Amino acid sequence: MATRTITEVGVAQRKRFSETYIGEWITTVDHKKLGIMYIFTGIFFFLVGGVEALLVRTQLAEPNGKVLDPATYNAVFTMHGTTMIFLFVMPTMTGFGNYVVPLMIGARDMAFPRLNAFGYWVVLFGGLFLSSSFLFGAPPDAGWFSYAPLTEVTCGNGVMCTPGLNMDFWALGILMLGVSSIAGSLNFVVTIFKMRAPGMTINRMPLFVWMTMITSFLLLFALPSLTAAAVLLLMDRHAGTHFFQAGFGGDPLLWQHLFWSFGHPEVYILILPAFGIISEVLPVFSRKPIFGYTFVAWSGVAIGFLSFTVWAHHMFAVGLPVIAQAFFATSTTLIAIPTAVKIFNWLATIWDGKLNMKVPMYFALGFVGMFLIGGLNGVALAVVPFDYQVTDTYFVVSHIHYVLFGGSVFAIFAGLFYWFPKMTGKMLDETLGKIQFWLFLIGANLAFFPMHILGLLGMPRRYYTYPNEPTWSWNELNLMATIGAFLIAIGVMVFLWNFIKTLRVGQKCGTDPWDAFTLEWDTASPPKPYNFLELPVVRSRRPFYDKKNPDIADWKVATH
């Protein structure tokens, strides 16, 4: 509601829309507000995707489940993947990037604030559009990677495959979200290259900024493949073309090559910002600098480049020539090396440190433990003949959830608990945070570890049900996984309680509750709209540490 104010002259004036509380948020181009909006949107879709996961696990808790019919099941697991990847992890990571990167580099805002706002609203609209498909009775139902020709209107022999709008929702939604990601990536690249405070060379910027930069380049180079694929699919479906249909000169495998040329860099897009968050949290809570900054930074670059060379490891079972498979086995093995280097550097960071065991540190340490498992079963998947057996089974579902939940999600919560005080001036409850952590850790292992075994025991993925065979152990393992999923759900509810309670009556904190190292902590909590009153002084990788400890500042003491 517009309220009236009296000016000095005594004439009543209406408040502008952008000066009202709601109007401020809707019209904002401020990176901090947009960051918060991205994060709220991400968390909302985390809940949506989580409900979808619980539906899947409830259906699979018992053999011959009757909770979901196959059509609904196929839609629910498709939307679980699509929502979690495109509407939760990516927006939340973008949210952190938006909020934190300009502060970390000592900038006033992002390079293109209005483009930034555009990017956010497209995500919100795209997410609502994609989710609205349920209301139209046509949710995407061909898996998050939508293999042709199942996604075509007809596929061979006049068989109707997807005549309804399901795949149109998917393709159009993906195209919209891609536009947002490109806008955001351009913004990050220009901001990071051109708006760092004086003294902050590329080699002195925080690792979270490095990882955001690499992620942005990956998005810029990978999205064209996905965009092309989605457009070609829409053309096949509505313009009479046959790009992905055999029998007319097209080829279903073209879809897979195009999709995975995006899809593989995409998974690194999901994890590199997580690596960045962990590389910020571990040093602060070990009270020493990151070990091997240059190696952590450049291993991220190596992963970025290599991520474009491994895509066909998703296609080992499609009948590629053996020599081609050997190439991709090699590139996939190679990409494990920089990843291992990062893990060793993180361990060396906490080694001989003084560990401040607060909730962000719990999640960061949990990340290392869980991501290791995901990395190991990932290397296993690179062993091609073994992959012939376990690809498209629950073994892969286990891998992806260890790296995505144990990896990205744990890192997101580390980031949330770490930066929440900066964003709101209040501390999230430590006890509730620890309870949530243990529910997540135990729930995730209970949910995803048995899936290794389910894969080895022959259970393919994307099965809406399985037969009642007591000697197979499928019944028990599926039930364990379902229980784990519900433990995670309880953890999420603990988080929501913590989040809402703290926003209302949380314990107030100062500007630097964690005694941190980087510039975002050298501001008010929450920061003023202009971020910094004076241009920060940067003489090392830990400018705020240097400011607080002038006698033992890094630039004075460190020879390496």
Place this chain on the structure above:
Amino acid sequence: MRMPIFRGAKRRWGITLSVLVLASLLLAACGEGAPSILNPAGPVAAKEAGLFWFILVVATIVFVVVEFILIWSIFRFRERPNSPTPRQIHGNDKIEVAWTIAPSIFLFAVLIGTIYTMFSLNQPTGNTLNVQVVGHQWWWEFDYENAHVTTADELVVPTNTIIHLDLKSDNVIHSFWVPQLTGKTDVIPGHDNTKWFEADTPNQKYLGECAELCGLEHANMRFYVITKTPDDFQTWLTGQQQAAQNSSDPNAQAGKALFMGQGGCVGCHGIVGVNLKSFSDPLAQKLIGPNLTHFGSRRTIAGAVLTWDPSSCVVQGTGSSAQIVNEQNCGLWQWLHDPQAVKPGNDMHIPQLTDNQIALLVAYLESLT
């Protein structure tokens, strides 16, 4: 040097977690009846399983070492009231080189083993049987190329023979997988994929599954590989090459009339000697349902959703009073009674059949040995 302290709550949690995880490992040993890749029954699966055990050893060592360092560090370097400010170490180039090279060596050893095994899985020369496999929505068709025999749901093979498969699909992508015999290969419209395997032991039944999302009933596209000695296989094959026999059972004759007439079955299903002149009859290509010529000798229905067990499907009475005893226990009755309820979305849309009609059809199908 301070020793790590595992007190109370943390010890309990540590133990609980380890027990839960180990329990699931132990459960793996319990999946004896499962179509397990670790229970190989042929040389291809055996090589692939061997790689798993190797991976498991390496991964477990790395896991234990790294997790131990992580967990030990958490306790050892935990902040205590008197702990000093840590040394602000930024890195060590020598260590970086070392822990880049060491895993690289490990990984390349694994890679060499991988590539070697890949090439050693090329199809060998020798006694070969060629079978064309066609993935349909949602069942598997098997065509014995030289013998001109077509069956569905059950791939009967001889031991001591290289089974060469030509993999086809004319609709969507499926994936042919028999965990105990071989890893999977996709069937892709427009592509001529091939694979091979060999079975060591006769008189066994191995579960096969579809392993690529292919629509509504992807989960119900199972099949069996049934092994026979080469002699038994020849006998079986010769029997399969014959046209369907006419039965002397009046119920079977009435069932055949239904099959050809009111039941409408011939619109989708082929039987050599009834609506097909031979397995190579061009009409066969146009029929969307599985070939039923020797259905009586099979034991699976509709992608192994149900078992076809004649002893549970005893027909009592004749003619219009024929009924199946305890029909609920008869898989074939369940299927013919309401195929959409058994496998929602499948292509079998039939008018409601009476129990009597079903009994007669069962009698006929049983006669198709």
